[in-house]
Amino acid sequence: MEKMVNVYLFGKKYSVPESLTIMEAMEYSGYQLTRGCGCRNGFCGACATIYRIAGDRDLKACLACSTKVEDNMYVATLPFFPLVKAVYDMEKVKPTEQIMMQLYPEIYACVGCNACTKACTQGLNVMQYIAYAQRGEYEKCAEESFDCVMCGVCSSRCPAGISHPQVAMLARRLNGKYLAPHCDHLDDRIAEINEGKFEKLIEDLMGKPLEEIQELYNHRDIEK
Amino acid sequence: MYSDPKLLQSIAKVEAAREHNITLDPRRMTAEEKDTLLKTYHPDYRTQEFATLDFGPSAGEKVPLELKALLQGRPRILGKDIDLLSPDYDTDVLIIGGGGAGSSAAIEAHNAGAKVMVVTKLRMGDANTMMAEGGIQAADKPGDSPAQHFLDAYGGGHFAAQKDLLYKLVTEAPEAIRWLSSLGVEFDKAPDGTMITTHGGGTSRKRMHAAKDYSGAEIMRTLRDEVLNLGIPVVDFTAAIELIKDENGRCAGAVLQNMETKELLVCRAKTVILATGGAGRLHYQGFPTSNHYGATADGLVLGYRAGAKLKYPDTLQYHPTGAAFPAQIYGALVTEKVRSVGAMLINAEGEAFMNPLETRDVSAASIIRECSDRNKGVELPGGKSAVWLDTPMIELKHGAGTIEKRIPAMMRMFMKHGIDIRKEPILVYPTLHYQNGGLHITPDCQTDVENLFAAGEVVGGIHGRNRLMGNSLLDIIVFGRNAGWYAAEKAKETEIGGLTLSHVADFEAQAEAAGAAGDTLSPQLLPDYTRKK
Numbered sequence: 001m002e003k004m005v006n007v008y009l010f011g012k013k014y015s016v017p018e019s020l021t022i023m024e025a026m027e028y029s030g031y032q033l034t035r036g037c038g039c040r041n042g043f044c045g046a047c048a049t050i051y052r053i054a055g056d057r058d059l060k061a062c063l064a065c066s067t068k069v070e071d072n073m074y075v076a077t078l079p080f081f082p083l084v085k086a087v088y089d090m091e092k093v094k095p096t097e098q099i100m101m102q103l104y105p106e107i108y109a110c111v112g113c114n115a116c117t118k119a120c121t122q123g124l125n126v127m128q129y130i131a132y133a134q135r136g137e138y139e140k141c142a143e144e145s146f147d148c149v150m151c152g153v154c155s156s157r158c159p160a161g162i163s164h165p166q167v168a169m170l171a172r173r174l175n176g177k178y179l180a181p182h183c184d185h186l187d188d189r190i191a192e193i194n195e196g197k198f199e200k201l202i203e204d205l206m207g208k209p210l211e212e213i214q215e216l217y218n219h220r221d222i223e224k
Numbered sequence: 225m226y227s228d229p230k231l232l233q234s235i236a237k238v239e240a241a242r243e244h245n246i247t248l249d250p251r252r253m254t255a256e257e258k259d260t261l262l263k264t265y266h267p268d269y270r271t272q273e274f275a276t277l278d279f280g281p282s283a284g285e286k287v288p289l290e291l292k293a294l295l296q297g298r299p300r301i302l303g304k305d306i307d308l309l310s311p312d313y314d315t316d317v318l319i320i321g322g323g324g325a326g327s328s329a330a331i332e333a334h335n336a337g338a339k340v341m342v343v344t345k346l347r348m349g350d351a352n353t354m355m356a357e358g359g360i361q362a363a364d365k366p367g368d369s370p371a372q373h374f375l376d377a378y379g380g381g382h383f384a385a386q387k388d389l390l391y392k393l394v395t396e397a398p399e400a401i402r403w404l405s406s407l408g409v410e411f412d413k414a415p416d417g418t419m420i421t422t423h424g425g426g427t428s429r430k431r432m433h434a435a436k437d438y439s440g441a442e443i444m445r446t447l448r449d450e451v452l453n454l455g456i457p458v459v460d461f462t463a464a465i466e467l468i469k470d471e472n473g474r475c476a477g478a479v480l481q482n483m484e485t486k487e488l489l490v491c492r493a494k495t496v497i498l499a500t501g502g503a504g505r506l507h508y509q510g511f512p513t514s515n516h517y518g519a520t521a522d523g524l525v526l527g528y529r530a531g532a533k534l535k536y537p538d539t540l541q542y543h544p545t546g547a548a549f550p551a552q553i554y555g556a557l558v559t560e561k562v563r564s565v566g567a568m569l570i571n572a573e574g575e576a577f578m579n580p581l582e583t584r585d586v587s588a589a590s591i592i593r594e595c596s597d598r599n600k601g602v603e604l605p606g607g608k609s610a611v612w613l614d615t616p617m618i619e620l621k622h623g624a625g626t627i628e629k630r631i632p633a634m635m636r637m638f639m640k641h642g643i644d645i646r647k648e649p650i651l652v653y654p655t656l657h658y659q660n661g662g663l664h665i666t667p668d669c670q671t672d673v674e675n676l677f678a679a680g681e682v683v684g685g686i687h688g689r690n691r692l693m694g695n696s697l698l699d700i701i702v703f704g705r706n707a708g709w710y711a712a713e714k715a716k717e718t719e720i721g722g723l724t725l726s727h728v729a730d731f732e733a734q735a736e737a738a739g740a741a742g743d744t745l746s747p748q749l750l751p752d753y754t755r756k757k
Contacts, residue, residue: 019551019552020552021552024552024753027753027754027755028754028755029755030754030755031754032750032752032754033517033750033753034346034461034483034484034750035461035484037346037517038346038347038350038354038516038517039350039354039355039516039517040516040517040556041355041514041553041556041557041637042633042636042637042640043354043355043438043440043441043633044349044350044354044355044441044516046346046347046350066552066553066637066640067640068552085449085452087452087453087455088453089453090406090407090408090450090453122636123636142410146410146436146438146442146632147438147632147633147636149441150445169445169446169449172408172410172442172446173407173408173446173449174408175408175410176405176407176408176409176410176411176446177405177406177407177408180405180410180411180413180417181413181414181415181416181417182417183364183405183411183413183417183418183419184417185364185365185366185418185419186362186364186398186401186402186405186419187402189363189364189365189398190364190398190399190402193370193395193398193399198369198370198371198395201369201370201371202370202371202374202391202394202395205371205374205375206374206387206391210383213375213378213379213383214255214379214383216375217375217376217378217379217383218254218255218379220372220375220376220379220428221428222252222428223367223423223428223429223430
């Protein structure tokens with residue numbers, strides 16, 4: 001018999017096997033999840049959760065899908081958090097310092113408490129990427145925030161009301177569109193395709209009898 | 225950290241053989257060897273796990289047992305009072321599904337001037353797109369060509385792909401990458417702008433573009449942000465439970481259900497795009513899955529009841545490397561990119577038993593063979609079996625820091641469970657990953673039902689009987705955009721007639737006549753993982 005632990009889901013006590021994740025513990029206890037459950041593997045940020053181990057002063061945050069239960073764990077899920085998302089036209093915004101002042105001015109009210117970083121379910125240095133955004137260093141902000149799953153726990157802890165994941169989202173898009181080096185071979189290939197350079201090649205291939213295509217496939221050279 | 229003595233013993237063998245294994249380049253299997261391997265070990269060939277459809281547009285086709293129960297199941301609208309005369313929503317293009325295909329379609333239909341609405345049963349972006357890790361293919365480098373891409377995909381799919389769809393996929397691939405770049409998707413690039421590309425299983429050229437190993441997440445969050453910027457209405461936590469037609473037999477909307485309040489709503493639309501994704505959460509043959517929570521084949525059910533034919537519904541993709549240990553992540557995806565950047569598949573004895581970059585179906589069958597008849601699987605606590613994916617090889621080949629830079633999500637996923645993949649190998653076993661088959665479409669994304677379009681994983685035929693890595697992120701973008709354009713165009717010339725659900729009654733009558741009326745409520749909408757006492 002597997003060892004059981006006590007977890008308190010929204011304050012109510014349940015006894016569950018100790019090997020379960022918080023999400024599995026909820027299902028084991030009888031919850032049929034609709035909210036607070038997405039990819040079940042740490043990529044989508046649907047299952048943001050805050051918890052406290054009884055007797056511990058620290059309030060912790062995690063993703064319910066990828067965190068194991070602990071004995072005397074008090075759990076509250078945070079399946080939705082009202083982030084502020086500014087609306088903008090990607091063709092008109094430019095990667096200047098002013099754009100953050102216009103769209104997300106609250107980032108300049110950051111008091112440096114670092115609660116966002118402490119709360120991040122991905123272990124990111126959130127306060128640092130906000131600092132980069134303040135200075136218009138979007139490439140650094142993009143890199144530092146890249147693993148963000150936009151769960152929103154950071155924002156729930158922020159005294160300045162910053163919507164960190166949305167700030168980072170804008171920084172990454174600015175970086176991807178305007179700052180990253182341009183890819184010339186992509187343009188060249190698209191031009192070739194539009195000129196019809198490959199049409200005949202593929203149509204010839206498609207028109208060959210099956211045996212010939214099989215022969216071509218089975219003996220094609222593979223780039224090292 | 226592994227503690228089980230048997231695992232530790234096997235790891236010692238893997239470590240002892242690493243210096244030798246790393247020098248090997250195991251030969252690729254011949255066509256005949258692959259054929260025999262698949263027929264003997266691939267789950268698609270377990271005939272007892274399939275049944276033929278008794279009635280409907282694809283009567284006589286073979287499908288998985290679990291899917292048959294839903295396709296021939298009991299419609300959720302039966303016995304419900306639905307007022308078709310006063311729709312709650314009225315739109316030009318209704319898009320069902322908020323993943324990569326649905327979002328791409330929404331953006332393009334909106335830009336084409338149509339009034340667009342998206343419904344999704346969870347949140348926008350709760351989709352397999354978000355979980356795609358490895359990359360997206362496009363033949364955009366000198367030395368490669370769309371024809372070469374076609375050959376790789378056509379052969380990898382066992383020469384079964386619908387050629388006109390595959391033609392579209394490979395020729396529009398570079399443009400798809402440019403479109404994503406213009407939206408701000410961050411691809412891995414060299415300082416001069418050259419795309420950093422790698423192999424995937426079955427590719428003959430290095431054409432896998434990536435955003436670290438968050439490729440799908442990076443694409444999905446950018447598309448979602450763009451949908452919101454454009455002000456397209458997204459009705460979340462709302463499932464489509466039946467399609468609606470007009471009196472002329474054209475698709476003209478859907479019956480929707482609020483997932484939380486259960487309220488029924490009617491949406492009237494000039495055209496409808498099904499972008500509902502795959503079916504991993506049906507757990508065919510009891511397999512674990514790498515899919516998101518909502519992957520329950522809803523679109524196949526809705527389309528089938530409305531008269532859309534299926535293409536290759538009997539072919540599923542089992543991703544060769546699902547996480548097999550620890551139990552908390554059993555079935556989770558370990559991206560193929562781990563092999564692209566240098567890790568090899570190793571059995572319990574420390575032997576590199578295959579080339580790590582065979583196609584997915586062949587790799588999965590080979591791992592299953594290793595763990596069954598060959599008896600060289602690693603025995604896991606609890607009795608299951610798996611093989612090693614020797615991740616420390618990556619940094620031996622490419623230097624320290626490579627793993628954190630190229631596959632940070634994998635490093636994080638295992639680190640949460642105390643396993644440092646830079647120092648320790650990981651255990652893998654095939655996991656249900658992708659629905660190769662689905663609804664039949666023409667290159668303009670039309671199903672067999674007029675004004676019903678489809679895009680993404682719900683479609684069948686693009687990839688034949690096996691999909692290559694990096695061709696589904698590509699597929700959702702190429703066909704998502706096309707579905708948006710064509711559905712918007714068709715909406716312009718459509719005058720909707722009176723709404724009806726008579727096709728559902730007809731379907732029920734066919735079921736009765738065939739003596740095959742099922743009692744499984746469908747579509748399924750979500751899996752049920754609550755403990756059964």
